[in-house]
Amino acid sequence: MKTVTCTAPVNIAVIKYWGKKDEDLILPTNSSLSATLGQDELRAKTTVAVDSSFKEDKMWLNGKEEGVVSKRIQNVFRETRKRKGNQDSVDGLNQKIHICSENNFPTAAGLASSAAGYACLVYSLSKLFNVQGEISDIARLGSGSACRSIYGGFVEWQMGSLSDGSDSIAKQVTHDHHWPEMCILVLVVSDQKKHTGSTQGMQISVQNSTLLQKRIEIVPNRIKNITKAIIDKDFVTFAEITMKDSNQFHAICLDTYPPISYLTDVSRQIISFVHQFNDHCQQTKVAYTFDAGPNACLYLLEEDLPRVVSLVNHYFPPQNNGLTLTIQGRPVTLQ
Ligand code: 2P0
Incomplete structure (x- = not known):
């Protein structure tokens, strides 16, 4: 064998x-x-x-x-x-x-x-x-x-x-260790299997979402701009494009008929939390992004990690608000 x-x-x-x-x-x-x-x-x-x-x-x-x-x-x-x-x-x-x-x-x-x-x-x-x-x-x-x-x-x-x-x-896009300060915080809102799988969900969106057709025109510019932001380590631009793209993806899900909703109340509370935090800092310090499920992935720089982790633990304690797990990660090399 x-x-x-x-x-x-x-x-x-x-x-x-x-x-x-x-x-x-x-x-x-x-x-x-x-x-x-x-x-x-x-x-x-x-x-x-x-x-x-x-x-x-x-x-x-x-x-x-x-x-x-x-x-x-x-x-x-x-x-x-x-x-x-x-x-x-x-x-x-x-x-x-x-x-x-x-x-x-x-x-x-x-x-x-x-x-x-x-x-x-x-x-x-x-x-x-x-x-x-x-x-x-x-x-x-x-x-x-x-x-x-x-x-x-x-x-x-x-x-x-x-x-x-x-x-x-x-x-x-860049070599593996280009932006070592970048961190990712995964907030697991639910570990249940999603109700609409990605494969099936995107099939229906292609069939009937007019917003998806518009998005096809928008993405090339976004890729160009976020690539430049990554190369320049421009977190503010990176974060803004990331959040807008997540929001547009979920808007397409709602524009799909019948609509697909992956976000929950807790997901939306996390979105509000991030915007309030950024407003409070008078600078974009954290970006959220959500895939085909309610769990949040936050992109942020290492210097802001302790403060954000402690606020997340305060506002979303596992026993009350349903965060089952918080995982810290970084985009790094594959060995
Ligand atoms: C992504 N997702 O770019 C997006 C965001 C979900 C939302 O890639 O049918 O599981 O196997 O090609 O790769 C999920 O799609 O779908 C996905 P298939 P896949 O990460």
């Missing part, structure tokens, strides 16, 4: 991906940009194994065997086998694959678990099969946002223009 084990962290988007123009190849309607967290925080850990005795492909997620190996995983297997290197490689074309994956955070609670999971799977398989070169496009076949977790630091998923998806890949 040959096995490989890897870990991969989640990423938190500041320019959101929401919509596909090709469902099979997972080609997005707009480019997106995120920070990948460090390995110690929110991460998936995956072991892949091949052995001549395996009769079928199998998968275990958080200790439980999945009934079927999904079409997306089969797409990932097919693409990996196609690119299999020759040297010291397993008999990739014929041997069946077993996958064992676990997350150290709640699955499907809007914390990008699929991004970490698929990035980890693809990275592990690429080691097992000696795949050389670009692999973010293979991760994209598993889950769109997963392609961004292949790299550390700030990463752009460039939507690309080719119909085969070969240029729809992730690229690092």
Whole structure:
């Protein structure tokens, strides 16, 4: 038996991906940009194994065997086998694959678990099969946002223009340790599974949200401006674009029919808290962003972390206001 084990962290988007123009190849309607967290925080850990005795492909997620190996995983297997290197490689074309994956955070609670999971799977398989070169496009076949977790630091998923998806890949915006003062605080409002999954939700938004069509025109400029803000370490501009993009994404969810609402009262209280804090400081010190769930991700600089953590603990104590967990992280290098 040959096995490989890897870990991969989640990423938190500041320019959101929401919509596909090709469902099979997972080609997005707009480019997106995120920070990948460090390995110690929110991460998936995956072991892949091949052995001549395996009769079928199998998968275990958080200790439980999945009934079927999904079409997306089969797409990932097919693409990996196609690119299999020759040297010291397993008999990739014929041997069946077993996958064992676990997350150290709640699955499907809007914390990008699929991004970490698929990035980890693809990275592990690429080691097992000696795949050389670009692999973010293979991760994209598993889950769109997963392609961004292949790299550390700030990463752009460039939507690309080719119909085969070969240029729809992730690229690092800057080197891994470019902005070490940047911190991320994840406020877990709920660890329950979300009611509308991202894949299904974005499908309906593409079908009937007119705001989504408008957003496609808006995003290129936002990507350009936030990239410059990251390179210049201009936190105020970075934060403003991040909050506006989160708000626009959730506005699209409400503009979808029937509407999708991921935010809860506690999420909205966190938004008010951040704006009041920034007003009080007379400067933008904290940015919020929310994915397809009620949990808040706050971006802030290290110098403001102690004050913000203590205020969050004061205003959102776990026993009263429903924050189940607060996790501190940083966008840093993948090892
Ligand atoms: C993002 N999200 O950019 C956005 C923000 C959710 C809100 O990427 O269908 O799980 O597997 O490609 O990658 C969630 O979408 O969807 C997502 P699929 P995915 O992080």
